[in-house]
Amino acid sequence: MEKAYEANIISCTKELTARERIKLKDMSNAISIDAMLEDDAHAIIEVDYWATVQVHNEKSTNKDYEKIVIVDTAGTKYVTGSPSFKRSLEDIVSELKEAGEDSGFAIEVFRKDSKNYNGKYFITCSLA
Numbered sequence: 001m002e003k004a005y006e007a008n009i010i011s012c013t014k015e016l017t018a019r020e021r022i023k024l025k026d027m028s029n030a031i032s033i034d035a036m037l038e039d040d041a042h043a044i045i046e047v048d049y050w051a052t053v054q055v056h057n058e059k060s061t062n063k064d065y066e067k068i069v070i071v072d073t074a075g076t077k078y079v080t081g082s083p084s085f086k087r088s089l090e091d092i093v094s095e096l097k098e099a100g101e102d103s104g105f106a107i108e109v110f111r112k113d114s115k116n117y118n119g120k121y122f123i124t125c126s127l128a
Helices: 018-025 033-039 083-098
Strands: 005-012 042-057 064-072 077-080 105-113 121-127
Touching (some): 018 042, 033 042, 033 077, 083 105
Antiparallel strands (some): 005 042, 042 064, 042 105, 105 121
């Protein structure tokens, strides 16, 4: 019997306990970065760790997709499926890791107007 919904962690910036894995895969109590940015132009997140979660959802138009889940230092979860956000976050973490500074950092998340689609925007982040 195939599951209608399944989430699997495909990468994480820290080793997780079984309880942490279960909590991380449950995105129902995570704050949507996309929705959060509708009210505010930007937000700062003090990053504790983050993960990429592969989702299979039979009830979705796109049945297989990835979500980025960020856990802040207070334990609050944030989630987005934005590819531009993921690329920016990976670039930040990669460069910080090369410098040996990949822990204890904050990111500013924000929307930018799309140059390709008039009236549309994309979500990204910068080191805060």
